[in-house]
Amino acid sequence: MATGAGSLRPSAKPAVSAARIRAAADKSGIVVPGLIFGVLAGLPVAALLVPEGYLLDLATRIMIFSIAAVALDLVVGYGALVSFGHAAFIGLGAYAVGILAAHGIGETLVSLPLALAVSMLFAYLTGLVSLRTRGVYFIMITLAFGQMAFFTASSLAPYGGDDGLTIAARNTLLGFALFKYPRALYYVALACLIGTFFLCRAIVGSRFGRVLRGARENPTRMATLGFEVYRFQLAAYVISGGLCGLAGFLLANAADFVSPAYMSWQRSGELIIMVLLGGIGTLYGAIIGTASYLLIEELLSGLTEYWKVIFGPMLVLVVVFGRGGLVGLLARVRWRRRHG
Amino acid sequence: MSLALLFVQILNGLQLGVLLFLIAAGLTLVFGVMDFINLAHGVQYMLGAYLAVAFYTLAGNFFFALVLALATTLAFGLALEFLVFRRLYGRDHLDHVMATFGIILFLNHGVKLAWGAAPLSLPIPDLLSGSVVLMDGLLYPVWRLVIIGSGLAVAAGLYGLVNYTRIGMLVRAGATNAPLVSALGVDIRRLFMIVFGFGAMLAGFAGIMIAPILSVEPGMGDTILILAFVVIVIGGIGSIRGAFLAALIIGLVDTLGRSFAVDILRLFMGPSPARTVGPALASMLIYVLMAIVLYWRPAGLFPVKGR
Numbered sequence: 001m002a003t004g005a006g007s008l009r010p011s012a013k014p015a016v017s018a019a020r021i022r023a024a025a026d027k028s029g030i031v032v033p034g035l036i037f038g039v040l041a042g043l044p045v046a047a048l049l050v051p052e053g054y055l056l057d058l059a060t061r062i063m064i065f066s067i068a069a070v071a072l073d074l075v076v077g078y079g080a081l082v083s084f085g086h087a088a089f090i091g092l093g094a095y096a097v098g099i100l101a102a103h104g105i106g107e108t109l110v111s112l113p114l115a116l117a118v119s120m121l122f123a124y125l126t127g128l129v130s131l132r133t134r135g136v137y138f139i140m141i142t143l144a145f146g147q148m149a150f151f152t153a154s155s156l157a158p159y160g161g162d163d164g165l166t167i168a169a170r171n172t173l174l175g176f177a178l179f180k181y182p183r184a185l186y187y188v189a190l191a192c193l194i195g196t197f198f199l200c201r202a203i204v205g206s207r208f209g210r211v212l213r214g215a216r217e218n219p220t221r222m223a224t225l226g227f228e229v230y231r232f233q234l235a236a237y238v239i240s241g242g243l244c245g246l247a248g249f250l251l252a253n254a255a256d257f258v259s260p261a262y263m264s265w266q267r268s269g270e271l272i273i274m275v276l277l278g279g280i281g282t283l284y285g286a287i288i289g290t291a292s293y294l295l296i297e298e299l300l301s302g303l304t305e306y307w308k309v310i311f312g313p314m315l316v317l318v319v320v321f322g323r324g325g326l327v328g329l330l331a332r333v334r335w336r337r338r339h340g
Numbered sequence: 341m342s343l344a345l346l347f348v349q350i351l352n353g354l355q356l357g358v359l360l361f362l363i364a365a366g367l368t369l370v371f372g373v374m375d376f377i378n379l380a381h382g383v384q385y386m387l388g389a390y391l392a393v394a395f396y397t398l399a400g401n402f403f404f405a406l407v408l409a410l411a412t413t414l415a416f417g418l419a420l421e422f423l424v425f426r427r428l429y430g431r432d433h434l435d436h437v438m439a440t441f442g443i444i445l446f447l448n449h450g451v452k453l454a455w456g457a458a459p460l461s462l463p464i465p466d467l468l469s470g471s472v473v474l475m476d477g478l479l480y481p482v483w484r485l486v487i488i489g490s491g492l493a494v495a496a497g498l499y500g501l502v503n504y505t506r507i508g509m510l511v512r513a514g515a516t517n518a519p520l521v522s523a524l525g526v527d528i529r530r531l532f533m534i535v536f537g538f539g540a541m542l543a544g545f546a547g548i549m550i551a552p553i554l555s556v557e558p559g560m561g562d563t564i565l566i567l568a569f570v571v572i573v574i575g576g577i578g579s580i581r582g583a584f585l586a587a588l589i590i591g592l593v594d595t596l597g598r599s600f601a602v603d604i605l606r607l608f609m610g611p612s613p614a615r616t617v618g619p620a621l622a623s624m625l626i627y628v629l630m631a632i633v634l635y636w637r638p639a640g641l642f643p644v645k646g647r
Contacts, residue, residue, distance in 0.1 A: 082434060129631055133638045136377065136433065140573040141634050144627040147566070151627075155620030265566060269379075269441050276438045306453045312446030319439040320427050 033197060033284040040190050056182050057254070058298060062291050063189040064250045067196045069274045069286035071243035074200045076272070077281030078209065079236050080216040081131075084139045084268050085146025089119040089241040091153060091263030093248020098165045098258035102158075108173045115249040116242050122149070123241025127234045146268055153260040164259025171253055179253045189250050193287070196243050200283050203239065212236055277318060279327025288326050344478040349599045350592065355484050357591025358491025362546035363564060364571040364583040365498060366539020372515035372578020372644060374532050376425065377433050379440035382565025383447040384540045388413050388547025389556040390451050393460045402465035402552075409548050410541055417540020421533050429532070444562070452558045459555035487549050494542070495584055502580055511535060515578035515644050567594075570626055574633050576640030586641065590626050597622040 040063065068090055075081040093115035100111045126145040133141050159165045170179035179185045203209050214222045215229040222229050252258050261267070270293070278289020296314070300307035322329050367381045391412050395405035420443070428435055463469075464483045471479040502508035510531055513521045522528040547561075554560070571590050575582025602618035609617075633641065 076434070082437075129635050133634050136371070136577065137573060137634060137638060137640075139377075139433070140569055141631060143566070144570065144630045147627050148624050151620050151623040154623070155616060157616050266562070269437070272434065273438055273441060276434055280434065306449050308445040308449040309453060312442040312444070312449070315442030315445070316424055316439045319435050319442070320424065323435075 033287070036284065036287055037190070037194055037197075040193075053182065056186055058294070060182070060186050060189050060254050062294050063186075063193045064247050064254060065271075065274065065294065066287040066290040067189075067193050067250070068244045068247040068271055069278075069290045070193075070196050070200055070283055071240040071247070072271050073275045073280065073283055073286040074203065074243075075233075075236055075240045076275060077283070077286075078204055078216060079212050079233055081233060081237065082139050082272070083130075083142040083237075083240075084265065084272070085126075085142035085144075085149075086240070086244055086271050087265070087267035088146040088149035088263045089123060089244030090248040090251060090267070091149060091258070091260070092119045092122055093245035094252035094258040094262055095153060095156075095159070095165075095248075096245075097171065097249055097252035098167055099159055101167045101169065101171075102165060106169050106171050107175075108171045108178070111171055112246075112249055115245045119245025119248065120238050120242040123238045124234070127237040127241075131230055131233050131237065143265055143268070146263060146265060150260055150263040150265070153263055160259070162260060164257055164261070167252060167256045167258065170256065185250075185254060189254075192246060192250060196246070197283060197287070200243075203236070204283070208232065208235070273315065277315075277325050279325035282327050285325055285327040292326060344475065345599075347475070347478060348480065349596055351480060351484065351488070353592035353595035354588065355488050355491075355591070356595055357588035358488055358495070359546050359550055360564070360567055360571050360591055361495060361584050361587035362491055362549075363543045363568040364575070364587050365495075365580060366542045367568050368572040368575065368578055368580065368583045369511065369515070369535050370539050371572060373511060373518060373535050374429055374514075375518070376429060377436040377440065378425075379437060379565065380420070380443040380447070381539070381543055381568065382561030382563075383444050384413060384417060384543040384561070385547040385564055386451065386556075386558070386561035387416060387447065388544030389462075389551040389554075389560065390455060390460070390547075391544070392548040392551045393462050393556055394455070396462055402462075406548055410545060413544025413547075414537050414541040417544075418533060418537040420540070421536040425536065426529065426532070448558045448562075457558060459557040461555055462551040464552040481553075483552055487553075490549060494545070498580060507531075507534065567626070570630050572640075574630055574640055576642040576644060578644040579640070579642040582640060582642030590629075593629060594622075594626050597625040601625075 040059065068086065072083065072086050075083055096115035096118050097111045100106070100114065105111065122145075126142070130138055130141045130145065154162050170177070170185075172178060178188070204213070211222060211227050211229070211232045214225075215227070215233065219229050248262070251262070274290040274293045275286045276289065277293055278287065279285030296311060297307070300310055304310075318325070324331065363381065363385055367378065370376055370378050370381070388409055391409035392402075392405050395408040395412075396402060399405055399408070424439060424443070428439055468482050468486050471481050472485070474480050500508075502511060510521060510526055514528065514531060514535075518528060521531075546564075567590065571586045572583055574590070575584075575586035598619070601622040602614050605614035605618050605621070608614075637643070
């Protein structure tokens with residue numbers, strides 16, 4: 001009997017299911033983000049000690065892309081809408097800043113609303129068409145719209161065309177040159193990230209979010225319950241696009257430069273990888289994933305010019321062995337420790 | 341816009357079309373039969389081109405290089421399937437995207453490491469170089485005709501293979517309902533492996549054939565991959581017939597659009613804005629086409645029944 005019980009043990013320890021990962025993620029859903037934001041808030045103080053610029057710039061970049069990744073997770077993780085064209089929204093936000101700056105308009109109160117409006121309008125128009133399709137076809141049609149935006153930007157000869165556009169002066173807020181100071185830009189990005197995170201969290205937890213999640217699991221049943229799934233998905237898509245526009249606004253100000261490369265399909269792919277690397281459908285996983293992605297990039301590219309030869313197989317290994325990304329890995333370790 | 345120019349551009353469009361078909365055929369089968377999104381299909385095309393150059397420098401004979409490169413791309417495809425992809429069947433599409441994206445990064449930079457970042461070139465075999473006169477004032481390179489011919493031959497061969505052989509029947513059945521085929525006692529894993537290896541070899545073949553007229557460089561697979569995806573989505577995933585028609589349509593629309601967009605736009609607007617808008621519109625044309633097709637037919641032109 002004793003040996004029988006022993007041999008039964010492995011089956012008594014079922015593999016960690018997606019639902020359990022999600023449950024564990026929900027529990028740590030306030031601790032981990034709190035920790036992340038705490039570290040980020042303290043970083044500029046620490047940055048005083050290291051040579052000016054580098055660390056702060058890197059952290060700012062991480063936060064800007066985190067905003068976009070969290071926004072992407074809202075539609076991918078909670079709506080099962082895998083958008084392969086989200087880089088376009090970032091690019092549109094950035095181009096709004098760049099084009100206004102080329103005409104000498106650098107006021108945030110003009111450029112930020114424009115960046116948001118343009119990216120949300122683009123999300124609305126493309127969402128109207130894209131959301132008619134499902135699954136792989138959705139991936140491909142969002143890719144198509146992303147490519148259209150990319151080629152449009154490449155053809156803007158008065159604004160640099162393929163080469164992109166250098167922004168002479170960063171945006172001002174009510175005439176005050178706020179973004180000129182790296183630390184100010186850093187804290188603005190941090191505030192935007194925190195705002196984005198809690199906005200998405202509130203959306204996910206609301207009735208609206210429950211409809212969205214219901215449609216992820218079973219769109220037919222949600223439709224039968226009387227919800228017009230299409231409209232909910234469209235609204236989520238527009239919100240996500242707008243938040244990416246915000247990231248684009250910040251990116252243009254951080255880089256002093258906009259280029260069509262911001263909208264390339266590789267960028268959209270990288271955004272998806274960032275979300276997946278951290279753990280899909282957790283929101284804060286997107287932040288962890290973005291930070292890991294950009295830090296690994298920074299680390300490995302310092303090591304060798306051919307760092308992607310190392311990074312590529314790493315991604316493959318994460319997919320094959322680490323389901324649920326880094327957050328899933330964390331949840332599994334914790335679950336194992338608790339249950340022996 | 342002379343008639344000869346139009347004719348040349350139609351031939352160029354056909355050449356791009358059959359090239360796209362060679363790549364899309366494997367992609368649509370892998371997608372249709374295994375429900376697997378293989379973003380790494382484009383780098384197999386790139387690998388074919390690089391291997392052709394490498395074997396050519398070794399052997400000094402194009403046809404020898406062709407055979408060796410084909411065998412190597414086949415072996416490479418099978419190895420990839422064995423090592424990575426078979427662990428991912430049945431997983432979420434997102435996992436496929438991430439894993440194959442990793443393989444793209446690896447191979448794009450791997451070839452840079454092995455052969456350098458500078459573009460390489462492959463000479464056209466002497467026998468098939470030069471041009472022929474197709475009609476008055478119309479010279480056309482023989483090699484491009486060879487590409488069109490071999491592409492059409494492969495298409496015809498595939499048509500026969502898929503429609504009149506046992507393995508083709510299994511592939512068609514697999515694209516319609518893979519679990520059912522497996523339940524009927526067919527070794528579906530072996531079928532997957534064959535389809536995958538064959539698809540990789542076709543993509544490699546496309547790379548080998550295009551190497552003499554295009555520069556061989558890292559990242560050359562990325563653009564063609566996106567075009568191939570547009571093709572299989574317009575054609576309907578899993579449909580060889582759809583892929584063939586869509587490839588020709590995309591090849592022609594893209595080539596003719598790029599050649600004549602500016603001229604056509606000049607009928608409506610001044611020459612200066614036409615020169616600005618034209619190229620952008622031409623690059624976008626196939627994506628617009630895809631969006632329109634998907635709007636009216638959300639599962640492509642030839643949807644495979646049962647999906």
